Amino acid sequence: MIEFTHQIPTKIIFGPDKLGQLGTELAAFGKKVLVVYGGGSIKRNGIFDKAVESMQEAGLTWFEQGGVEPNPKVTSVQAGADLCKKEGIDVILAIGGGSVIDCAKGIAAAAFYDGDAWDLPTHKAPIGRCLPIVSILTLAATGSEMDPVGVISNKDTEQKLVISNPALRPAVSFLDPTLTYSVSAFQTASGSADIMSHIMEDYFVDGDGSMYMLDRIKEGMMKTVIHYAPIAIADPTNYEARANLMWTSSWAINGFTGALCNCEWTNHMIEHELSAIYDITHGLGLAIVTPRWMRYVLDDTTAPKMKEFAVNVFGVDASLPDKEAALKGIECLEDFFFNKLGLKSTLTEIGIGEENLEVMAKKACNGKETLNGWRVLTPAQIVEILKACL
Amino acid sequence: MIEFTHQIPTKIIFGPDKLGQLGTELAAFGKKVLVVYGGGSIKRNGIFDKAVESMQEAGLTWFEQGGVEPNPKVTSVQAGADLCKKEGIDVILAIGGGSVIDCAKGIAAAAFYDGDAWDLPTHKAPIGRCLPIVSILTLAATGSEMDPVGVISNKDTEQKLVISNPALRPAVSFLDPTLTYSVSAFQTASGSADIMSHIMEDYFVDGDGSMYMLDRIKEGMMKTVIHYAPIAIADPTNYEARANLMWTSSWAINGFTGALCNCEWTNHMIEHELSAIYDITHGLGLAIVTPRWMRYVLDDTTAPKMKEFAVNVFGVDASLPDKEAALKGIECLEDFFFNKLGLKSTLTEIGIGEENLEVMAKKACNGKETLNGWRVLTPAQIVEILKACL
Numbered sequence: 001m002i003e004f005t006h007q008i009p010t011k012i013i014f015g016p017d018k019l020g021q022l023g024t025e026l027a028a029f030g031k032k033v034l035v036v037y038g039g040g041s042i043k044r045n046g047i048f049d050k051a052v053e054s055m056q057e058a059g060l061t062w063f064e065q066g067g068v069e070p071n072p073k074v075t076s077v078q079a080g081a082d083l084c085k086k087e088g089i090d091v092i093l094a095i096g097g098g099s100v101i102d103c104a105k106g107i108a109a110a111a112f113y114d115g116d117a118w119d120l121p122t123h124k125a126p127i128g129r130c131l132p133i134v135s136i137l138t139l140a141a142t143g144s145e146m147d148p149v150g151v152i153s154n155k156d157t158e159q160k161l162v163i164s165n166p167a168l169r170p171a172v173s174f175l176d177p178t179l180t181y182s183v184s185a186f187q188t189a190s191g192s193a194d195i196m197s198h199i200m201e202d203y204f205v206d207g208d209g210s211m212y213m214l215d216r217i218k219e220g221m222m223k224t225v226i227h228y229a230p231i232a233i234a235d236p237t238n239y240e241a242r243a244n245l246m247w248t249s250s251w252a253i254n255g256f257t258g259a260l261c262n263c264e265w266t267n268h269m270i271e272h273e274l275s276a277i278y279d280i281t282h283g284l285g286l287a288i289v290t291p292r293w294m295r296y297v298l299d300d301t302t303a304p305k306m307k308e309f310a311v312n313v314f315g316v317d318a319s320l321p322d323k324e325a326a327l328k329g330i331e332c333l334e335d336f337f338f339n340k341l342g343l344k345s346t347l348t349e350i351g352i353g354e355e356n357l358e359v360m361a362k363k364a365c366n367g368k369e370t371l372n373g374w375r376v377l378t379p380a381q382i383v384e385i386l387k388a389c390l
Numbered sequence: 391m392i393e394f395t396h397q398i399p400t401k402i403i404f405g406p407d408k409l410g411q412l413g414t415e416l417a418a419f420g421k422k423v424l425v426v427y428g429g430g431s432i433k434r435n436g437i438f439d440k441a442v443e444s445m446q447e448a449g450l451t452w453f454e455q456g457g458v459e460p461n462p463k464v465t466s467v468q469a470g471a472d473l474c475k476k477e478g479i480d481v482i483l484a485i486g487g488g489s490v491i492d493c494a495k496g497i498a499a500a501a502f503y504d505g506d507a508w509d510l511p512t513h514k515a516p517i518g519r520c521l522p523i524v525s526i527l528t529l530a531a532t533g534s535e536m537d538p539v540g541v542i543s544n545k546d547t548e549q550k551l552v553i554s555n556p557a558l559r560p561a562v563s564f565l566d567p568t569l570t571y572s573v574s575a576f577q578t579a580s581g582s583a584d585i586m587s588h589i590m591e592d593y594f595v596d597g598d599g600s601m602y603m604l605d606r607i608k609e610g611m612m613k614t615v616i617h618y619a620p621i622a623i624a625d626p627t628n629y630e631a632r633a634n635l636m637w638t639s640s641w642a643i644n645g646f647t648g649a650l651c652n653c654e655w656t657n658h659m660i661e662h663e664l665s666a667i668y669d670i671t672h673g674l675g676l677a678i679v680t681p682r683w684m685r686y687v688l689d690d691t692t693a694p695k696m697k698e699f700a701v702n703v704f705g706v707d708a709s710l711p712d713k714e715a716a717l718k719g720i721e722c723l724e725d726f727f728f729n730k731l732g733l734k735s736t737l738t739e740i741g742i743g744e745e746n747l748e749v750m751a752k753k754a755c756n757g758k759e760t761l762n763g764w765r766v767l768t769p770a771q772i773v774e775i776l777k778a779c780l
Contacts, residue, residue: 002404002405002633003404003405003406003408004402004404004405005401005402005403005404006401006402006404007399007400007401007402008398008399009397009398009399010397011395011396011397012394012395012396012397013395014392014393014394014395014396015392015393015394016393018393210629210630210633210634211633211634211637212614212617212618212630212634213610213611213614213634213637213638213641216609216610216611216613216614217607217610217611219606219610220603220606220607220609220610221603221606221607223606224602224603224606227602228602239600240600240602243392243600243601244600244601244602244603247601247603248603251603
């Protein structure tokens with residue numbers, strides 16, 4: 001039986017050159033803005049200046065928290081939250097990709113919390129009041145611009161944990177596909193693998209099979225990624241490709257298609273441990289892990305759904321037996337990730353060896369005996385999947 | 391170039407037996423509720439009692455406006471608005487299908503307007519402040535439960551006009567598929583034709599062809615209607631079918647997939663004139679008109695998109711020439727509407743003759759020289775389409 005509550009109030013302003021509206025949108029929440037950003041490219045490419053101009057026109061005051069890392073660290077969250085408390089910030093403006101927006105979510109949640117910011121992802125304290133977030137997206141990947149979730153890393157504990165609260169869904173997000181023209185081929189490929197994985201983690205679930213509509217929509221979104229990611233890599237200023245990837249990134253994980261998901265996201269849980277220790281790009285890790293996971297859990301019970309994926313997403317011959325079609329689907333996915341997107345196909349190639357497989361497999365279970373995804377996996381089984389990735 | 395603003399804040403509570411939450415949801419908007427409903431079946435089937443129980447628990451006061459007609463009349467809107475003013479209503483609870491929710495939208499908009507309620511659909515006065523709306527949906531068809539639009543009829547002027555305002559999107563909608571178990575085969579068929587038409591009106595547009603993602607999603611939604619409508623007709627208490635049709639009805643017209651639509655909805659404009667004069671069921675009128683419109687506008691410029699529809703929605707052979715594939719797609723659609731759904735296929739069969747074709751064709755242009763849909767149509771051309779429907 002499918003029961004859910006759906007509410008996605010985020011206002012999306014989609015299209016080029018919309019930052020003139022930024023000041024007005026921010027001013028709805030107050031006068032003092034904390035601008036959160038990453039390595040500073042936004043100061044070189046003019047986005048920051050446009051944001052400042054619009055904030056000035058609206059009579060706003062702003063403070064800055066730059067230098068947010070990929071896989072954002074709790075130290076950045078804490079520093080941002082301290083600044084919010086000190087300056088009485090009213091609203092956070094995140095300019096960047098998923099890491100920056102995730103960091104902004106951590107800050108938004110920690111700004112009204114008196115303890116250590118790490119207490120929130122570790123559930124030592126509940127998330128209470130949060131600051132509102134406005135985002136300007138510069139990378140199509142994580143979907144953080146429209147979802148209620150952030151991922152925060154802690155180098156000390158080598159952990160990568162999730163914070164989630166409806167109040168962390170950005171209030172307003174500016175989606176300008178032209179801002180992703182400068183995204184490198186590698187980051188475009190990794191982002192696209194991330195989008196695919198978000199859809200797949202919700203697609204491969206044991207529901208009662210009864211949300212046909214959402215499965216068809218997910219297939220449409222996967223076809224979109226498969227169609228446009230290679231175009232965006234070959235032709236980085238192709239608006240059509242960038243626009244489709246950007247809007248798909250938001251819908252892949254905003255909760256609409258995930259209404260049925262009643263289990264943990266296996267590949268994300270495993271990959272989070274890889275990037276927690278090795279700080280690799282999330283989408284790259286997902287691309288390496290996902291096909292191995294599919295091969296590992298392929299059996300008579302999973303083959304029908306994997307065949308559906310193969311037939312409806314990759315056009316594999318529907319008359320083939322389930323397992324054969326499923327294997328062809330996995331091959332198509334590998335071809336997409338490793339040939340069409342040009343991502344490295346093994347952990348070995350990116351400098352990861354056997355040294356931490358057991359540790360990562362155990363941590364991926366997140367304190368439980370098993371990782372409870374589409375198919376329940378023990379740490380020993382996760383090690384086997386990771387070995388297949390070497 | 392695709393530019394749009396997207397915001398759908400409606401909270402959807404989806405699943406059986408959720409009305410225990412109704413009082414709490416209503417109480418967020420105030421103490422005094424106007425319950426709007428139709429012919430009174432909700433008093434016989436227990437829905438009204440459940441709503442009352444939940445409102446009583448939340449300490450709310452309610453007033454009633456029953457008897458809302460299919461194709462709701464401005465007289466009902468005016469009566470409801472007068473009641474709102476007299477009693478100081480805080481929130482409207484609409485229990486019913488699209489007609490009841492549309493009427494509630496009219497009341498919500500007219501409740502703070504001092505003139506004649508008909509001034510709002512005729513644009514003699516702008517829509518200002520509106521009362522919030524909570525809905526309990528009992529029919530999957532119009533999508534009014536999640537969209538900002540209502541259609542109001544005026545028997546005196548034989549007009550059927552639209553009111554539209556972001557404030558008219560219901561704040562909360564309860565979607566319980568089991569409430570549609572009692573919907574008749576005819577109403578299920580008509581509702582399903584309405585859902586199909588909403589998707590098709592947005593699908594057959596001249597964009598720059600660049601929102602591939604939305605086209606794939608629309609195809610997924612059309613496949614869902616085609617798959618489940620016959621099941622719901624044959625097996626009215628099939629939860630899976632009712633749930634998929636209900637959730638698809640909301641997404642077919644809530645604005646998400648319509649971001650690209652830059653033209654008038656041809657079939658809706660024509661059908662509105664049919665039901666304005668003859669008071670026929672909206673979806674039935676759409677089913678009769680749509681395939682004739684497709685045949686009429688089929689030419690070398692429209693054939694490629696119609697072929698895409700035929701191939702991706704109905705599985706027509708992709709190797710066929712464009713026009714041949716397009717015609718096969720239209721035949722599949724006719725087979726769906728008139729055989730699978732069992733709807734009457736001509737105006738003659740439902741008692742409509744040639745007497746008003748010119749009047750309706752002129753009115754469908756809504757005060758302009760032409761009806762500016764996917765292909766611009768003159769009144770004379772609309773008459774030809776209507777004649778093909780006889």
